[in-house]
Amino acid sequence: MLKFNIPIIVEGKYDKAKLSGVVGGVIITTDGFGVFRSDEKKALIRRLGSRGVIILSDSDGGGTVIRSHLKGMLGGIKVYNLYIPQIEGKERRKSAPSKEGFLGVEGIPAEILREIFEDFAAANPEIVENGAKTAESAEREPVTKAFMYEMGLNGGENSSENRKYLCKALGLPPNMTVNALCEALNLVSSAGEIRKIMQK
Numbered sequence: 001m002l003k004f005n006i007p008i009i010v011e012g013k014y015d016k017a018k019l020s021g022v023v024g025g026v027i028i029t030t031d032g033f034g035v036f037r038s039d040e041k042k043a044l045i046r047r048l049g050s051r052g053v054i055i056l057s058d059s060d061g062g063g064t065v066i067r068s069h070l071k072g073m074l075g076g077i078k079v080y081n082l083y084i085p086q087i088e089g090k091e092r093r094k095s096a097p098s099k100e101g102f103l104g105v106e107g108i109p110a111e112i113l114r115e116i117f118e119d120f121a122a123a124n125p126e127i128v129e130n131g132a133k134t135a136e137s138a139e140r141e142p143v144t145k146a147f148m149y150e151m152g153l154n155g156g157e158n159s160s161e162n163r164k165y166l167c168k169a170l171g172l173p174p175n176m177t178v179n180a181l182c183e184a185l186n187l188v189s190s191a192g193e194i195r196k197i198m199q200k
Contacts (some may be wrong), residue, residue, distance in 0.1 A: 003024030005127055006025075007187070008026070008027045009030060009056070011030050012104075015029070015056075019056070019105065021110060022113045022114050026183055030070070041173075044176070044184065045074070048184055050077065051127075053077065054080045055082065058105060084105055089102075090103070144182070144191075145182060148178065152198070153181075166197060172184055
């Protein structure tokens with residue numbers, strides 16, 4: 001499975017679930033148009049996407065609006081736009097097709113999504129993790145739920161306040177869930193860096 005070292009942005013949780021079976025890496029949802037009014041979601045995307053982002057939205061008018069909004073919001077950050085084909089139909093969970101009658105990301109067959117990302121990876125090998133560890137990554141201790149517990153970031157009396165303190169230090173949104181924060185920390189930080197911050 002291909003794994004990317006920059007985040008992939010999709011519209012909804014069903015898109016994320018579908019894509020998780022095709023590629024590896026951090027996948028962020030916009031919650032449809034929810035990203036327009038969520039300062040925390042915007043801050044998270046900007047922080048995690050400091051090295052670039054991949055946008056894969058639906059191939060309809062709504063997807064175009066979301067894609068355009070994200071590009072404007074991200075300023076000078078590198079945006080890689082990927083597009084799904086316009087295939088007529090509806091997703092199984094829906095009682096009716098979308099307004100324009102095309103499948104969204106969640107309805108696109110996995111083999112088509114895989115092909116889209118394989119072609120993209122071939123053209124942009126620098127953002128694909130190839131499994132070969134560099135000296136820097138070999139020294140990088142991963143952030144796990146057990147580590148977060150050890151650091152008082154999860155399961156303790158002051159865990160919530162400690163997470164807010166760490167998020168502020170790293171420029172992350174303050175009210176992320178533990179799972180979301182764990183994912184984000186592995187992308188922007190390391191256990192060693194977090195240990196130093198929390199010891200202060």
